[in-house]
Amino acid sequence: MLDLALYSLAGAIYLISGGRWTIALAGTVLYYLHQSNTSKKVVTNDKPIKVEKSKKESPIYAVDFTSSSVTPAVTTRIPRNKVTVSRGKGRRSPKVIKATRPISEQDDATLTRSAVSLLHSQIYIFYTTLTGSSQRVARKLHEKLTNLEDLKNKPKLLSLDDDVDDLEEYFMKTPGGAESKNIYLMVLPSYETDSPIDYFLEHLKETYNDFRVDKYPLRSLLGFAVLGLGDSESWKGEQFCYQARLADRWLGKLGARRLYPVGQVCMKYEGEPKAQDWINGFSALLCDDEPFYIDTNELDDSDAEDGSEDVDGETLVDVEDMGDIIRKSGAKTAGEEQNVKQMVAKDSPTFKSLTKQGYTIVGSHSGVKICRWTKSALRGRGSCYKFAFYGIKSHLCMETTPSLACSNKCVFCWRHGTNPVAKSNWRWELDPPEKVFEGALQGHYQKIKQMRGVPGIQMDRFEEAFKVRHCALSLVGEPIFYPHINEFVELLHEQHISSFLVCNAQHPDQLANLRKVTQLYVSIDAPTKGDLKKVDRPLNGDFWERLMSCLNILKTKQSHQRTVFRLTLVKGFNMNDVSGYADMVIAAQPSQIEVKGATFCGSSNANGNPLTMQNIPFYEECKQFVQNLTNELKARGYKYDIAAEHAHSCCILIAHEKFMINGKWHTHIDYEKFFQLLESGTEFTDIDYVKETPSWACWGSEEAGFNPLDTKFDRKAEKLKKKAEREEKANRVLELQTAQ
Ligand SMILES: Cc1cc2nc3c(=O)[nH]c(=O)nc-3n(C[C@H](O)[C@H](O)[C@H](O)COP(=O)(O)O)c2cc1C
Numbered sequence: 071m072l073d074l075a076l077y078s079l080a081g082a083i084y085l086i087s088g089g090r091w092t093i094a095l096a097g098t099v100l101y102y103l104h105q106s107n108t109s110k111k112v113v114t115n116d117k118p119i120k121v122e123k124s125k126k127e128s129p130i131y132a133v134d135f136t137s138s139s140v141t142p143a144v145t146t147r148i149p150r151n152k153v154t155v156s157r158g159k160g161r162r163s164p165k166v167i168k169a170t171r172p173i174s175e176q177d178d179a180t181l182t183r184s185a186v187s188l189l190h191s192q193i194y195i196f197y198t199t200l201t202g203s204s205q206r207v208a209r210k211l212h213e214k215l216t217n218l219e220d221l222k223n224k225p226k227l228l229s230l231d232d233d234v235d236d237l238e239e240y241f242m243k244t245p246g247g248a249e250s251k252n253i254y255l256m257v258l259p260s261y262e263t264d265s266p267i268d269y270f271l272e273h274l275k276e277t278y279n280d281f282r283v284d285k286y287p288l289r290s291l292l293g294f295a296v297l298g299l300g301d302s303e304s305w306k307g308e309q310f311c312y313q314a315r316l317a318d319r320w321l322g323k324l325g326a327r328r329l330y331p332v333g334q335v336c337m338k339y340e341g342e343p344k345a346q347d348w349i350n351g352f353s354a355l356l357c358d359d360e361p362f363y364i365d366t367n368e369l370d371d372s373d374a375e376d377g378s379e380d381v382d383g384e385t386l387v388d389v390e391d392m393g394d395i396i397r398k399s400g401a402k403t404a405g406e407e408q409n410v411k412q413m414v415a416k417d418s419p420t421f422k423s424l425t426k427q428g429y430t431i432v433g434s435h436s437g438v439k440i441c442r443w444t445k446s447a448l449r450g451r452g453s454c455y456k457f458a459f460y461g462i463k464s465h466l467c468m469e470t471t472p473s474l475a476c477s478n479k480c481v482f483c484w485r486h487g488t489n490p491v492a493k494s495n496w497r498w499e500l501d502p503p504e505k506v507f508e509g510a511l512q513g514h515y516q517k518i519k520q521m522r523g524v525p526g527i528q529m530d531r532f533e534e535a536f537k538v539r540h541c542a543l544s545l546v547g548e549p550i551f552y553p554h555i556n557e558f559v560e561l562l563h564e565q566h567i568s569s570f571l572v573c574n575a576q577h578p579d580q581l582a583n584l585r586k587v588t589q590l591y592v593s594i595d596a597p598t599k600g601d602l603k604k605v606d607r608p609l610n611g612d613f614w615e616r617l618m619s620c621l622n623i624l625k626t627k628q629s630h631q632r633t634v635f636r637l638t639l640v641k642g643f644n645m646n647d648v649s650g651y652a653d654m655v656i657a658a659q660p661s662q663i664e665v666k667g668a669t670f671c672g673s674s675n676a677n678g679n680p681l682t683m684q685n686i687p688f689y690e691e692c693k694q695f696v697q698n699l700t701n702e703l704k705a706r707g708y709k710y711d712i713a714a715e716h717a718h719s720c721c722i723l724i725a726h727e728k729f730m731i732n733g734k735w736h737t738h739i740d741y742e743k744f745f746q747l748l749e750s751g752t753e754f755t756d757i758d759y760v761k762e763t764p765s766w767a768c769w770g771s772e773e774a775g776f777n778p779l780d781t782k783f784d785r786k787a788e789k790l791k792k793k794a795e796r797e798e799k800a801n802r803v804l805e806l807q808t809a810q
C-alpha cells in the first residue's frame with residue numbers, strides 16, 4: 071500500500087514538474103522505495119551478515135558511529151519513510167510534502183558487527199595548517215595513538231600540504247585498496263578566507279560529482295573521524311568549524327563510515343585540553359572491544375540542519391523549499407556555492423606571510439615585489455642575468471603576478487602551506503585588469519620611493535625607475551591562470567612596457583589562447599613524468615599530458631612567439647637525464663633555453679621545502695649540464711649552441727643558431743622594434759626584433775656576464791672594510807683618551 075502511494079507520488083512529481091530538482095525528488099522517492107523493497111541482508115566488509123533483531127544490549131548503540139548522508143546501498147538499508155502530500159501553512163496550491171523522519175524502532179535497526187578489530191587497522195592522521203595549531207594537535211593525536219599498546223600498526227602522520235602530493239592517492243583511491251584496513255583521521259582548522267582546506271574540500275566534492283569514478287571510493291576504509299579547530303568567538307554559529315563539518319560530511323558521502331562524531335574545538339577558549347578530550351575519546355573507542363554498529367536509521371545531519379519544521383515526528387516540507395533541501399542533502403552543500411572567496415584576503419595568514427616577505431598584495435589575487443636586482447641596479451651595482459641575456463635594466467623592471475595561486479607545489483618554491491592552489495579552475499573573486507595594472511605600478515613605485523635614503527643610490531637611475539619599461543610576469547604563482555591575462559598584457563604594451571611571461575606548462579588551453587608577448591617562458595622542471603612529479607608536485611593528475619600539449623602548442627600555435635624554456639636545476643632531482651630534456655626541446659623547438667641552478671630558500675623544517683644546500687648545484691656543474699645538453703641536441707641534428715652566461719646568477723643561455731647573425735650572437739631584444747611591429751599589425755616572429763649580445767655577456771667571456779660599467783659588490787670585502795674602519799675609529803678614541 072505504501073509502495074503504491076510512493077510510486078504514485080513519484081509519478082505525479084515527475085509529471086507536474088519541469089524543474090530538475092523535482093525530477094531529482096521523484097528519483098529520491100523511487101530510490102527510497104527501491105531500498106524499502108530490498109531484503110534485510112546487510113553487507114559489511116563485503117561479507118553478508120545475517121541481521122538479527124537488536125536486543126538493546128550495548129550502550130554504544132545510541133552513539134553516532136555511522137556513515138553520514140548517502141551510505142552505499144550495499145552496506146545499509148534505508149528505512150521506510152512515510153510520505154504524504156498536504157496543504158501547508160495556509161498557502162494556496164500544490165504542495166506540501168509531509169514526510170516522517172525515518173522510524174527508529176529497535177526492530178528496524180540493523181546491527182552489524184565489524185569483522186575487523188579497529189586495533190588492527192592502519193591509521194592515517196591528515197592535517198593541514200596555516201598557523202601551526204592543527205599540526206600541534208595532530209602530533210598529539212599521533213603520539214597518543216602510537217603509545218597505545220595494542221595498536222598493531224604505527225599511525226602515519228601526513229600533512230595534506232607537504233606530504234600528500236596527490237589527493238587522489240588517498241581520497242579517490244585508498245592505500246592498499248579494498249583489502250586494506252585503513253582509518254582516516256583528519257585534523258582541520260576552518261578559514262573564512264581562502265586556504266588549502268578549500269582545495270581539499272573541492273577535491274572531495276569533485277570526486278563525488280565525477281561520473282567517471284566510483285561514487286563511493288572511500289567505502290573501503292574501515293572508518294574516519296574529523297577533529298575540527300576554530301574560533302567560536304570570532305566565527306560564531308554556523309561559521310564555527312564549518313570546514314571540519316563539511317569535510318566530515320563529504321567523507322561520509324564518499325562512502326566512508328564515521329567512527330566518531332566530528333570534534334569542534336574553539337582554540338581561543340577551550341584550546342588544546344578540549345582537543346585532548348576528543349583524542350582520548352577516540353583512543354578509548356579504538357580499545358573498546360565492543361563491536362561498533364551501523365545504525366541505518368541515522369539521518370544525515372544535513373537534514374537536521376535544514377531548518378524544516380518537525381511536527382510530531384513528521385517533517386513538513388514546502389514544495390518550494392525542496393530545491394533547497396535537495397541542494398543541502400545532495401550535490402551542493404550549504405554555503406559552498408555562493409561563497410566566492412578572495413584568493414588572498416587582507417586578514418588571511420597568506421596575506422600576512424606574503425607582506426612580511428616584502429610583497430605588496432594588489433586587489434585580492436595579484437602581487438608585486440621589487441627584486442634584489444632592482445635594488446642592486448639602483449645602487450649602481452649589477453643588474454640580473456636578464457640584462458646580460460636580453461638587455462633588461464633591472465631598475466626599469468617590475469616583477470609582478472596577476473595570480474598568486476598556482477597548480478603546483480614545486481620543491482624549490484618557498485610558499486608551501488600558505489600558497490593558494492587550484493587545479494585548473496579560477497575559484498576566487500576576480501579583479502579587472504586595469505585594477506591589477508594600476509595597483510601593481512603603484513605598489514612598485516611605492517617600494518622604489520622607499521629606496522631614496524638608502525646609501526649608494528644613484529639619483530639618475532632612481533629617477534628613471536619611475537618609468538617602468540619591463541614587466542616580468544613571474545614572481546610566484548601562475549600568471550596565465552588569470553582569466554584576463556591577455557587584456558593585462560595589452561595594458562602593458564599600450565604603455566610600451568615589455569612582457570616576459572613565465573608559465574608552468576600546466577594550462578594548455580590558456581597557453582593556446584595567449585596573444586603576443588615579448589618573451590614567453592615555459593618552466594621545464596624535469597624531463598620525465600616521474601621526476602616532474604617529484605619536483606613540481608603538480609595537483610593535476612594529468613600533469614604530464616598537460617605539459618606535453620603545452621610543448622606542442624609552443625611548436626605550433628605559439629611558434630610566432632619568442633619562446634624560452636626555463637630549466638631550474640636541482641641536484642638529486644632533475645639533473646641526470648640530458649637526453650630526456652633534448653626530447654622536450656625537440657618537441658617544442660623553443661627559441662632559447664635558459665638554464666639556472668636552483669637557489670636555496672629555506673629548509674624543509676621551516677616551510678615544507680625538502681631542499682637542503684646539498685641540492686643546490688655549483689656553477690661548474692650547471693656549465694657541464696649545459697654542455698652535455700647542447701652536445702646531445704647537436705648530435706641529433708638540432709642547431710642550438712651556448713650563447714651567453716651570467717655566472718653571478720648561476721645562469722646560462724642556450725640559443726637556436728638563427729640568433730647567430732654574421733658570426734655574432736643576437737639574444738638581446740630591440741624593444742622599440744617590438745612595439746613598432748606590434749602596433750603595425752603585421753605578423754612577426756622571434757627573429758624580427760633582435761639586437762646584438764654585448765661581448766661581456768657572451769659565453770666564455772672574461773666578465774662572464776658582469777657589465778663592466780657596474781660596480782662589482784663584494785660582500786665579504788665590504789664587511790672587512792667596514793670592520794677595519796670601526797677598529798680604526800676605536801683606536802683613535804683610545805689614543806685620545808690616553809692623551810688626556
Ligand atoms: C583569517 C582567519 C579566518 C578564520 N576563519 C575561521 C572560520 O571561518 N571559522 C572558525 O571556526 N575559525 C576560523 N578561524 C580560526 C582558525 O580556524 C583557528 O585559529 C585555528 O586554530 C587555526 O588553525 P591552524 O593554526 O592549524 O591554521 C580563522 C582564523 C583566521 C586567522
Ligand code: SF4
Pocket residue numbers: 476477478479480482483484485545546547548574
Ligand atoms: S610553479 Fe612557481 S609559484 Fe607554483 S609552486 Fe612552482 S615555483 Fe612556486
